[in-house]
Amino acid sequence: MIKRIRKPRLSRSLGGDIGIFIFLGLGAAFMSMPLVFSINNAFKPLNELFLFPPRFFVKNPTMDNFTDLMVLMSKSWVPITRYFYNSIKIVVLGMLGNVIAGSLAAYALSKHDFPGRKLVNEAIVLSLMFASAVTNIPNYLTISYLGWVNTHWSIIVPAWQWTLGLYLMKNFIDAMVPNTLIEAARIDGASEFRVYAQVVMPIVKPAWLTLIILVFQNLWSLTGGQFLYAEELKTLPTALNQISAGGIARQGVAAAITLMMMSVPIIVFIINQSKIVETMGTSGMGGE
Amino acid sequence: MSSEVARPTVGSKISVNVKPDSLLTRMKKSWVSYLFIAPFMLLFSVFTILPVLISIGFSFTYFNMLEPPTWIGWGNYLRLFLADDVFLIAVKNTLFFAAITGPLSYFMCFIFAWFINELQPKVRAFLTLLFYAPSISGNAFIVWTLIFHRDTYGYLNAQLLYFGLIDRPIQWLVDPDWMMPICILVTLWMSLGTSFLVFIAGLQGISPSLYEAGAIDGIKNRWQELWYLTLPAMRGYMMFGAIMSITGSFQAASILTQLTGPTPTDYATWTVMQHLLDYGNVRYEMGYASAIAVVLFLTMVGTQKLVQRLLNKIGT
Incomplete structure (x- = not known):
């Protein structure tokens, strides 16, 4: 599994590779937040956008926002x-x-x-x-x-x-x-x-x-x-x-x-x- | 053709016993080089050098953008350091902010680029996109204002209350104790930008034969390889990244303004750049704003010279 993800290279230890994967995985989850948030938001119906407390993920995805945009x-x-x-x-x-x-x-x-x-x-x-x-x-x-x-x-x-x-x-x-x-x-x-x-x-x-x-x-x-x-x-x-x-x-x-x-x-x-x-x-x- | 062309430094060593040409002759011989830089230099002089010189001139005047500027000598600079208390707060904040975000964002860019470079091309391209996402997605950092919302409906406050860690909501973006750390966190989160991409492209340009030769010469682990092979090969890009980190951290303004508002509590997150924009765009005191720009510029140049000296020690 690890060999398939990383390039074959000299002077690398297995432990270091695993450490790097964990580090990169956590980093990626943290960094991708705006993408995930923007995608979810675009498909939220109005009542979910104004929901309090605000919810991160969309529950009933809809294309309404895009059709409204086209009309406008x-x-x-x-x-x-x-x-x-x-x-x-x-x-x-x-x-x-x-x-x-x-x-x-x-x-x-x-x-x-x-x-x-x-x-x-x-x-x-x-x-x-x-x-x-x-x-x-x-x-x-x-x-x-x-x-x-x-x-x-x-x-x-x-x-x-x-x-x-x-x-x-x-x-x-x-x-x-x-x-x-x-x-x-x-x-x-x-x-x-x-x-x-x-x-x-x-x-x-x-x-x-x-x-x-x-x-x-x-x-x-x-x-x-x-x-x-x-x-x-x-x-x-x-x-x-x-x-x-x-x-x-x-x-x-x-x-x-x-x-x-x-x-x-x-x-x-x-x-x-x-x-x-x-x-x-x-x-x-x-x-x- | 090639006799008219300026020779690269390596080649010029050959003609040692010939009398050195005069400056004018050398300039005439270099006409092809001047032709290459002409389009850029023409535009650069008109749209960058000239405006910068004019602004430096403005910094010695009182200029409200309605009346012609009037000469006041060092007046703006004296006012900055002797009479403007808010500026001194801004200087303190900016130095603190830059001292943390500058080096940290720099190391983050390099470490993430270095780790990502170990991966197979497809995984690498995907992770590069994920890490670059905060920089490419415009104003998506608004998500942080929801997380740090100050009432019980804020994501973080709600969670902390739920687990009983606090008994009333924390005023994250209004409480001077929390404002600066949050701004630093969000800035770091957005910092994998230009330098990150440049580091990735630069790392991929290093020839694999360098590492093979290194392994034969007795490089034992990835840290030795980093210090003795990778970093020296990356020196030019490291300077580029350093300049990006310096300009980014000393000129920070818009993220702070959008997080803590145009008038932060006790000026806790007020930076020099915000001060500059305040005088330039809101109060229309262009002379004073220019003086701030000059002070900021000199600070950054000093920092850059210092960093350059540190970077020259790499791999020794």
């Missing part, structure tokens, strides 16, 4: 598909730009030696530590100067320079791509761009797959706040927040919305993780 969405002034399209557009463009701009710069910062490299690396680490709440005003002025207020670019373009992505990519390139491999590719006559696209990026696939999850999650929950005014430009979270803010009677619908909103990143996460496992099984390329 079909009555929406701007069709719900429009909000969905806006969200997808922002997420996809923001994610692509972030991964591409970040990994291009990460490759040069990790494997090239040029004047100013140390300074840029330092600036990136420092920028992660400055509270973004106070940079909102200068940012708003910049965006309004560029004429991007009330367009999706106000959300998409700033997302391209989220430093987390670059910093993450740089760490993975540092650790996983041996210098000798890059040298070899150059000797074979590959241009720098080809080295980046065909040597470095395939090796660090786990890095950009992980980055995609993180950026997706961040962009997916964005409401567009101070930049988007036109109703037809707003995102899915805004629309769903408006529906669930419609008073206490919307409690059931709100639970259905919570489940719906969190199921999308979870699906992305599952697809993504299975891809990471695949690469690891086949590439066999490790850090030196």
Whole structure:
């Protein structure tokens, strides 16, 4: 049984393995609470949602909350598909730009030696530590100067320079791509761009797959706040927040919305993780 | 092509007897590198560096967002440390909160990632999802407010009363003795986020041949393997995780606000970040909020340098 769950590895004791399984089992039960709770809540009829004392598990599961949500969405002034399209557009463009701009710069910062490299690396680490709440005003002025207020670019373009992505990519390139491999590719006559696209990026696939999850999650929950005014430009979270803010009677619908909103990143996460496992099984390329 | 490209550090050692190039020549030779970082750097300068510099400038002004800022020199900083009692409470709370959640969340991320990495791919993917669930499920931590609800209907109070351990409900999220520990518990519960995923991906990238060679060299158990092989191979990611833990624990605000409310009893869970948001978003004193951001920033940079020094000792 234990052999089937864990990878065969050297220098492991049976007692330690059993200890780890117990530890992980308890941890998983504790951590999965929000998932279990949200799923249960979404299927609770109204009388169970307002039950006092509140019950954790659903007793008479129903689809009422979802059908109510469908009715509300079909009555929406701007069709719900429009909000969905806006969200997808922002997420996809923001994610692509972030991964591409970040990994291009990460490759040069990790494997090239040029004047100013140390300074840029330092600036990136420092920028992660400055509270973004106070940079909102200068940012708003910049965006309004560029004429991007009330367009999706106000959300998409700033997302391209989220430093987390670059910093993450740089760490993975540092650790996983041996210098000798890059040298070899150059000797074979590959241009720098080809080295980046065909040597470095395939090796660090786990890095950009992980980055995609993180950026997706961040962009997916964005409401567009101070930049988007036109109703037809707003995102899915805004629309769903408006529906669930419609008073206490919307409690059931709100639970259905919570489940719906969190199921999308979870699906992305599952697809993504299975891809990471695949690469690891086949590439066999490790850090030196 | 390759002659124009900046060489990696390893290669540059070859031309030792050649006179070093001037800075300008080296910059000209590195044009490909600059091309690679150009798109990012352009956006980064406009949307991060510039706003941060402007905010640092604001921190020396009085700026209420309606009138143009007026220069007041060190006024904001003097007021912070000499006249603002609530800020000093917030500093004390933040240091306490960060000293506990920072290191603990860091170790949790690593230990869980390390344990999970021992498992077969399918089990690993499933457990990763379960452990990551609190971070991915948005505002699902509301479940904690039900558990720690202050009347007899709260899950925990009801259980404790039922077993006769207490004779009246505990005011969990209102009683200053309990507020901070509960906030720390919930924060730790949500802490298996970015670093956790990065650690898992990083651990999977370590080549199995490293461990095989280690076993031949006399690595006896998993702890030796961790210290001498795994941790040194993970050093870059460990620094990444440390920065995530530092920023996460020093900038904690929204979880605390949602658990104990915007005006916690006796400011028992009032953090520097909440203080900053209070002045920035509620009172519209942007100059003062910027000064808080600068102080917070310097604290985090100091902590990061300290942690970096500790991490350099790994595997020695």
